[in-house]
Amino acid sequence: MQIAPSILSADFARLADEVAVIGDADWVHVDVMDNHFVPNLTLGLPTVEALLKHTAVPLDCHLMIEEPDRHAPAYAEAGARSVTFHIEAAQAPVRLARALRSAGARAGMAVKPATPIEPYADILGELDTVLLMTVEPGFGGQAFLDVVLPKIRRARQLVRDGEHAVWVQVDGGVDLDTIERCAEAGADVFVAGSAVYGCDDPADAVRRLREAATRAGAASWWGGRQ
Numbered sequence: 664m665q666i667a668p669s670i671l672s673a674d675f676a677r678l679a680d681e682v683a684v685i686g687d688a689d690w691v692h693v694d695v696m697d698n699h700f701v702p703n704l705t706l707g708l709p710t711v712e713a714l715l716k717h718t719a720v721p722l723d724c725h726l727m728i729e730e731p732d733r734h735a736p737a738y739a740e741a742g743a744r745s746v747t748f749h750i751e752a753a754q755a756p757v758r759l760a761r762a763l764r765s766a767g768a769r770a771g772m773a774v775k776p777a778t779p780i781e782p783y784a785d786i787l788g789e790l791d792t793v794l795l796m797t798v799e800p801g802f803g804g805q806a807f808l809d810v811v812l813p814k815i816r817r818a819r820q821l822v823r824d825g826e827h828a829v830w831v832q833v834d835g836g837v838d839l840d841t842i843e844r845c846a847e848a849g850a851d852v853f854v855a856g857s858a859v860y861g862c863d864d865p866a867d868a869v870r871r872l873r874e875a876a877t878r879a880g881a882a883s884w885w886g887g888r889q
């Protein structure tokens with residue numbers, strides 16, 4: 664069970680300090696938004712390159728951008744250990760996933776809440792992570808969408824059926840209350856923005872989230888392990 668705090672909820676003027684306080688996290692989740700795929704603009708490759716020099720925690724870049732086929736590989740080449748593109752924007756997801764892997768990154772595919780996962784069952788072997796958005800992408804601090812829970816379960820089942828080593832990541836509205844439902848359904852990587860950076864002690868928030876997910880996953884239908 665891995666926790667990936669999202670720096671979308673951090674102070675953008677102090678990013679190096681903000682990643683330092685969550686040193687216990689498994690990943691630093693970096694939300695790249697281009698104002699086209701989503702109605703918000705955040706940061707891009709230069710900021711990711713700068714951030715890489717300031718943290719030993721691996722970067723998990725979530726690209727909410729148009730034309731990921733063109734722009735995503737550069738994040739992997741820069742040193743991001745995981746790069747996730749949105750299937751709704753990708754032209755050739757298999758080619759893109761292979762490009763990300765050959766640049767040394769884990770290849771992630773993200774789906775918005777209303778995008779089904781089943782059409783992609785046959786390409787799961789090309790991926791390392793499936794990211795299921797549990798809010799509409801674009802902003803931090805939104806309420807968790809329970810309607811995605813059955814898809815989390817189906818994604819876990821597809822991964823199991825195909826015997827794939829794919830991580831099932833959830834992103835949006837994940838906090839101490841909702842993380843248990845996600846873990847029970849089948850998620851094993853949890854992005855949390857406001858639930859970490861909105862706390863007085865972000866490192867403690869990471870630990871508590873991980874504990875809650877581990878407990879809920881272990882007691883669930885899939886046992887919390889691949």
Ligand code: DX5
Nearest residue numbers: 669800801803804836856857
């Ligand atoms: C939303 C982003 C999320 C966001 C999550 O589009 O992809 O990563 O930062 O923030 P919270 O945890 O506050 O919903």
Ligand code: ZN
Nearest residue numbers: 694725834854
């Ligand atoms: Zn994200």
